[in-house]
């Protein structure tokens with residue numbers, strides 16, 4: 001999906017420079033996308049009709065409608081989104097200053113990097129047993145593992161952004177008389193924004209992926225909980241509704257960040 | 272051979288500057304023993320093979336790097352960091368890509384504490400001076416190389432430095448753009464005199480612009496020869512094609528490309 005969007009963006013840029021070439025390539029892309037989705041659903045329908053133990057698209061749609069009408073789908077979605085957004089916001093909020101600190105001060109890098117590198121290799125899910133023991137079975141352990149997932153993705157990216165930034169820009173600011181604080185705020189921070197946004201996108205993906213698993217542990221609501229519950233009753237349509245909802249929400253959140261990325265980093269030279 | 276000129280009223284004095292870098296535990300001598308005086312309002316160009324330490328010398332003058340021994344003086348004071356009297360122009364333009372032309376030119380003015388209105392007026396003046404008026408609100412990515420460098424020049428001029436340090440500023444531009452910018456540079460220089468140290472790898476450019484051409488040699492980086500260019504200003508198209516110019520160019524060319532180690 002990401003590749004498709006990038007292509008679309010380049011398309012839009014091309015249109016701007018040569019307006020008469022029109023929007024037909026973009027529309028053709030959209031048509032192809034829709035055709036692909038239709039074929040997928042058709043295949044799914046054929047598979048379920050051929051006797052495979054799969055619910056048909058119609059059954060899933062009906063169950064989706066029922067869950068929507070009785071409110072469970074919305075309350076589950078709200079519960080899951082709340083967890084993800086809190087964990088993700090906290091993770092990003094902590095990761096950005098820590099990433100800057102690591103990139104800007106060699107001593108901070110020396111002190112922090114071993115821990116980041118070590119804990120980064122542990123999948124956030126592997127922290128669940130520990131989080132449960134330490135934080136109980138409320139919201140805290142779930143938010144905590146989502147926090148970890150978002151934090152590590154974002155901290156590395158922010159750090160890379162600062163370390164890899166063009167040193168001549170810093171020199172250019174220095175010879176214009178700018179001191180350290182000004183250089184940080186007016187050069188390092190804006191130059192790192194693209195890296196931070198990439199980190200946030202990866203972080204949100206990681207947080208969302210971690211969520212469902214986190215909700216398999218003693219949750220009272222949430223999309224993961226709903227699917228776990230449905231599993232007990234062999235309720236395949238509900239599981240499908242859960243999966244599809246998770247996919248759509250993940251895609252939507254990714255798109256929001258992608259949009260922010262294009263808005264905030266449009267100044268970058270593209271090659 | 273070490274060429275040295277000592278001037279009584281030097282704006283820039285480089286005194287026995289040596290600069291070494293640590294290369295995998297080995298000492299690499301980027302500048303051996305460089306001494307050079309630049310007079311007020313002088314236009315000095317520096318040419319030499321790549322790797323002879325031109326940029327290293329420039330960074331030391333700019334205050335972006337310190338000599339390992341010896342010292343660089345500006346108006347008699349040792350250089351310990353960048354200063355408002357020295358403007359620097361880099362080969363890679365070094366424009367802030369997230370800022371428009373206008374905001375780039377205003378950058379140093381903001382640092383200097385000017386209010387928004389004064390910044391805007393001043394920036395406008397220098398943007399017009401380099402002919403980027405129509406592109407004031409464009410981002411650097413929309414500009415050609417020549418336009419980017421003109422923006423960088425406007426940005427440097429805006430804080431009104433009396434010394435300009437330029438490191439191969441036109442090196443990445445096509446020949447036509449380069450000649451245009453050379454003319455423009457000489458034009459502004461002869462109008463409101465500045466002291467210029469201009470690094471280039473282009474012998475033609477070095478001779479055309481300079482009062483004096485400093486030819487450097489590598490391994491270790493040092494001054495090989497200094498060639499006085501006694502052609503009057505304003506320099507013209509005909510001068511470029513004159514036998515005197517050709518003779519000077521040959522002399523510099525030989526100094527650059529037939530250095531005996």
Ligand SMILES: Nc1ncnc2c1ncn2[C@@H]1O[C@H](COP(=O)(O)OP(=O)(O)O)[C@@H](O)[C@H]1O
Nearest residue numbers: 292293299301320321322323324325326327328
């Ligand atoms: N920070 C550095 N560390 C190690 N070597 C350096 C560094 N900067 C420059 N050098 C070396 O010093 C020499 C002179 O470099 P430079 O001044 O950039 O040359 P020029 O600008 O004349 O091409 C080169 O051989 C370069 O590799």
Ligand SMILES: [Mg+2]
Nearest residue numbers: 325326327438
């Ligand atoms: Mg150089």
